[in-house]
Amino acid sequence: MSTTDTAERLAAGNSFSVDVWVTLKRWLKKAVRNASIVFEALLSPFIFLILFTQVFGKLAGGPIQDLFGADINYITFLTPAIIIVTAMTVAIQSGTGLIQDMDSGMFEKILVSPTHRGAIFLGKALADVLRIAFQSAIVLVLGYLLLWIGSGGSVGPYIQTGLGGVLGIFAVVIVYSLWFTAFSIIIALVTQDIESASIWMYMTHYPLLFSSSAFLPISFLPEWMQVLATVNPVTYGVDALRALMLGQDVLSVINVTAFSGIWNTIVPAIVLLGVLDIVLGGIAAVLLHRVSSSQVD
Amino acid sequence: MVTESTETPTTCTTAITASNVELTYADGTHAVRGIDLEIPRGECFGFLGPNGAGKTSAIKTFVTLLEPTGGSVTVNGYDVVTDSRAVRSSIGYMAQETSIDTELTARENIQFACEMYGVPRSKRAERIDDLLALVDLVDVADKQPSDFSGGMKKRLDIATALVHEPQLVFLDEPTTGLDPRARNRLWEYFRAINRQGTTLFLTTQYLAEADELCDRLSVIQDGKLVATDSPDALKSQVGGDILELTIEGSTADHRAHAQRVARESGVFADCTIETTDEGIAIASEHARREGTDLLVALRDAGLTVTGFDVRSPTLDDVFLAITGTRDVPVNSQTQSGNIDERSSGNSRAQPEALAQDEVDR
Numbered sequence: 001m002s003t004t005d006t007a008e009r010l011a012a013g014n015s016f017s018v019d020v021w022v023t024l025k026r027w028l029k030k031a032v033r034n035a036s037i038v039f040e041a042l043l044s045p046f047i048f049l050i051l052f053t054q055v056f057g058k059l060a061g062g063p064i065q066d067l068f069g070a071d072i073n074y075i076t077f078l079t080p081a082i083i084i085v086t087a088m089t090v091a092i093q094s095g096t097g098l099i100q101d102m103d104s105g106m107f108e109k110i111l112v113s114p115t116h117r118g119a120i121f122l123g124k125a126l127a128d129v130l131r132i133a134f135q136s137a138i139v140l141v142l143g144y145l146l147l148w149i150g151s152g153g154s155v156g157p158y159i160q161t162g163l164g165g166v167l168g169i170f171a172v173v174i175v176y177s178l179w180f181t182a183f184s185i186i187i188a189l190v191t192q193d194i195e196s197a198s199i200w201m202y203m204t205h206y207p208l209l210f211s212s213s214a215f216l217p218i219s220f221l222p223e224w225m226q227v228l229a230t231v232n233p234v235t236y237g238v239d240a241l242r243a244l245m246l247g248q249d250v251l252s253v254i255n256v257t258a259f260s261g262i263w264n265t266i267v268p269a270i271v272l273l274g275v276l277d278i279v280l281g282g283i284a285a286v287l288l289h290r291v292s293s294s295q296v297d
Numbered sequence: 298m299v300t301e302s303t304e305t306p307t308t309c310t311t312a313i314t315a316s317n318v319e320l321t322y323a324d325g326t327h328a329v330r331g332i333d334l335e336i337p338r339g340e341c342f343g344f345l346g347p348n349g350a351g352k353t354s355a356i357k358t359f360v361t362l363l364e365p366t367g368g369s370v371t372v373n374g375y376d377v378v379t380d381s382r383a384v385r386s387s388i389g390y391m392a393q394e395t396s397i398d399t400e401l402t403a404r405e406n407i408q409f410a411c412e413m414y415g416v417p418r419s420k421r422a423e424r425i426d427d428l429l430a431l432v433d434l435v436d437v438a439d440k441q442p443s444d445f446s447g448g449m450k451k452r453l454d455i456a457t458a459l460v461h462e463p464q465l466v467f468l469d470e471p472t473t474g475l476d477p478r479a480r481n482r483l484w485e486y487f488r489a490i491n492r493q494g495t496t497l498f499l500t501t502q503y504l505a506e507a508d509e510l511c512d513r514l515s516v517i518q519d520g521k522l523v524a525t526d527s528p529d530a531l532k533s534q535v536g537g538d539i540l541e542l543t544i545e546g547s548t549a550d551h552r553a554h555a556q557r558v559a560r561e562s563g564v565f566a567d568c569t570i571e572t573t574d575e576g577i578a579i580a581s582e583h584a585r586r587e588g589t590d591l592l593v594a595l596r597d598a599g600l601t602v603t604g605f606d607v608r609s610p611t612l613d614d615v616f617l618a619i620t621g622t623r624d625v626p627v628n629s630q631t632q633s634g635n636i637d638e639r640s641s642g643n644s645r646a647q648p649e650a651l652a653q654d655e656v657d658r
Contacts, residue, residue: 014412014413014415030400104396104397109410112360112361112385114385114415115413294363294364296322296364
């Protein structure tokens with residue numbers, strides 16, 4: 001047997017796109033396999049939706065109907081916020097997954113293989129995007145189910161903008177997730193430690209959620225929080241989703257009238273989130289390049 | 298930067314050529330200070346040295362994980378800097394700390410490695426089965442490795458490094474932290490791989506391991522190669538086995554007396570006889586055969602021997618013979634050359650346990 005011939009036949013390496021696919025497949029397989037991730041994916045949005053609608057539903061229901069119309073239920077109002085919560089949870093796991101890979105040596109194992117460097121990160125990012133889209137779909141279905149149960153089977157209009165709106169929701173969620181995923185990667189690479197990264201992430205995650213339009217209309221928040229909400233990316237993500245759900249211009253922290261209807265919410269939100277994506281994504285890319293580079297200085 | 302090489306490495310008969318390789322970390326630590334090396338195809342070659350000697354830093358420059366800051370390295374005919382992707386395709390590498398994905402099953406770990414290295418789909422299933430059989434993990438192939446023993450995890454790790462039938466395999470301290478049985482088993486696999494024509498390059502802290510596996514080895518200290526030779530040739534510099542005696546009520550006088558008796562007993566006249574804290578130590582080719590005669594001679598001289606141990610030369614002894622100093626910094630942190638980038642030393646294996654095993658062997 002000629003070892004050399006066999007070796008050359010077997011060690012061809014892959015094209016960039018195959019490398020992306022191989023990486024993507026591994027992360028999805030891990031996500032499905034990991035019990036706590038599956039649990040988070042299915043149960044935490046469910047718990048969030050039930051808790052919030054039961055606790056705040058009666059309280060907030062009236063004012064929300066005053067603000068957005070008589071057929072708008074608190075569940076419909078809240079569903080976009082839960083989608084954002086879920087997307088942020090996946091983003092947090094993106095960073096911790098990277099640290100786990102570094103700790104377990106898998107990161108180095110992949111670096112020493114012929115896998116293209118860019119494909120390592122693009123594959124992981126795509127896996128995260130798919131998970132976020134999948135979980136957003138689950139939340140949408142859950143919200144519908146809750147409405148169905150609550151209304152005894154007559155839900156009425158749920159996503160006012162129809163099928164286009166559903167696709168829009170996925171697009172907005174992905175644009176929204178990029179900046180927080182990049183942030184999660186930055187924190188992961190700076191701390192290089194799962195515990196401190198988690199603390200940092202959750203310390204950012206919750207204040208951001210509560211000082212935004214996520215759970216209650218902005219006008220319910222104390223004034224200083226309304227100021228915070230104006231510069232809070234969560235507000236823009238939630239409002240863009242909510243505009244698609246309710247079919248209304250819901251952005252109240254800044255007043256844009258240059259477009260028409262829901263676009264007065266969606267355009268400024270996408271622009272702001274897009275800028276944030278580019279800035280944080282750029283920083284994350286530089287840091288990722290540094291850890292995967294073989295140069296010592 | 299990374300370009301596919303059109304020239305095939307078949308014409309190349311050297312697995313590794315290193316000339317004046319240097320690696321200086323950003324903090325100024327000189328981990329590797331000018332290594333020259335030529336390793337022919339098919340050889341099993343080892344770097345023997347204590348923690349912090351620069352073994353891991355050197356191996357990382359060979360496997361393209363770190364670019365040398367000076368000199369050049371060619372692996373399988375490809376330059377590690379300008380042709381790194383070709384180098385990566387042609388080598389297997391097992392890191393010092395076991396690197397497997399515990400969320401995937403054993404089979405999936407090997408499958409992922411197959412996909413990563415581009416093993417053709419048609420050959421994958423057979424290759425995975427062959428490797429599972431090679432490392433004796435067929436029975437647990439579809440289990441997640443979280444509950445595997447350290448030895449089983451290492452075996453899975455080595456299997457993933459072999460998926461593409463590399464011509465050259467790097468093993469960084471492959472058995473550190475394993476029990477003697479698991480270690481012997483791994484050695485068998487390494488020998489089998491080497492017999493099939495694969496070049497092996499390994500680093501180790503243990504002379505027994507280098508002795509067992511390597512055709513040649515380099516003793517590495519402070520980032521430099523201080524000696525390169527076959528294990529037997531290196532050990533012969535120690536002068537044979539080590540006989541250690543504990544003398545009752547050991548004072549300096551007793552020890553000097555014992556040293557005199559040993560020297561006058563004839564057979565140990567030309568050997569290195571050192572005094573130790575508790576008695577004396579003699580390095581001699583005849584240590585095993587003539588040791589008992591020395592006991593009798595010591596008793597006749599009125600000295601009581603309370604401890605008696607004959608052992609094979611250790612890394613310490615080789616170091617003593619080659620470098621003239623016993624100050625092998627096995628556990629010292631004085632040199633930060635051996636920086637581990639993945640972890641801050643959480644699951645670091647302690648070398649004492651294995652050093653003890655060497656004595657037992």
